[in-house]
Amino acid sequence: MRIAIVVLAATLGTAWAQDIKMPPAFDKLAAKAEESVDVTLDSGMLQLGGKFLSDKDADEAKAKKLIGGLKGIYVRSFEFAKEGEYSAADVDALRSQLQPPVWSRVVGVTSKKGGEITEVYFKTSNGAQIGGLVVIDAEPKELTVVSISGAISPEDLADLGGQFGIPKVELPKSKGKEAK
Template sequence: MNRYHALVLAVALALPCAKAQQPRGITDAINNLADQPATRIEFSYDGSQLRSAEDSYLYGGNPHHAVALYGITVDTSHFSRPVFYTPEVMSQIINIYHAAGWQHLVNANLTPAQGTSPAAPVTDMWLHFNGAEIDDVTVLVRGEREMNLIQISCMLRPLDLLHLGGHFGIPRVDPNAVMVPAPNGK
């Protein structure tokens, strides 16, 4: 194989991986968000598993709705008693994503107290854009005794996110939530 073919092959193999990565320090910050230890379950879907699901049932086989999903990871933490989410650590998480260029969406109906000791699930969503398309999504759902972190590596149009709700551990959009961009730095 000549050098040109080797270079083309290397670039072709690297392009699907050339997406935004989770910002440095985010894993530690999320692991420190709750005030107590948790039992954790994590599972991932790789590209081949996602393509199989797309082909078989996700969009009823309609190729119009095909999206580029490269991987989905779901990490669920279960707590033995109601949990307190540390506001300072949540601020650190928000700042880490903001510094890395991610767009934060929040529920405009949420008060700060509801975010620290939620009686109902509280959702934060971060989107990383590559031009007009989303190349990475992180969804953090904090509940009274459970926290879910869903990370999606993809190439999506914003509307595609609505279609993914309810599949692969991705929560459906709450019809009562008013998701708005967070104020700068929040």
């Protein structure tokens, strides 16, 4: 029993400490994709990029504030010419890393009709901030994974949508209220 606790604690500790690793299969998907995006920004690159973000530009200023507490941003996005280029196993390889109690799935939308899956995971944190964020968007001809490591305040997260040139979609304040 004691051994099991120790092993569990060690596993949790390791999981807590680790960043999400993009599945190796993603490298093969890039070869199949018509278009792909690969953004890998570790803390050093974030710091360097932050130095070049202007305080005068509204979007850049917000981005600068947001990345201040981050350890890394990793984006993999693939757009395929036809459906079925990636498998559920490719997504599962990522999903398997996003296990409780370290990770919490806060959004999970699956459209069987359209074959779309959207999932948002938060990394739990001791403080008021979120310890990390993973977004999975799987569509028939598109797969996008965003992994943000590091502290993000809920305010920054709320601001993130609709920023950076993308029109913000107002969230409904209450259940049942639909946005236009």
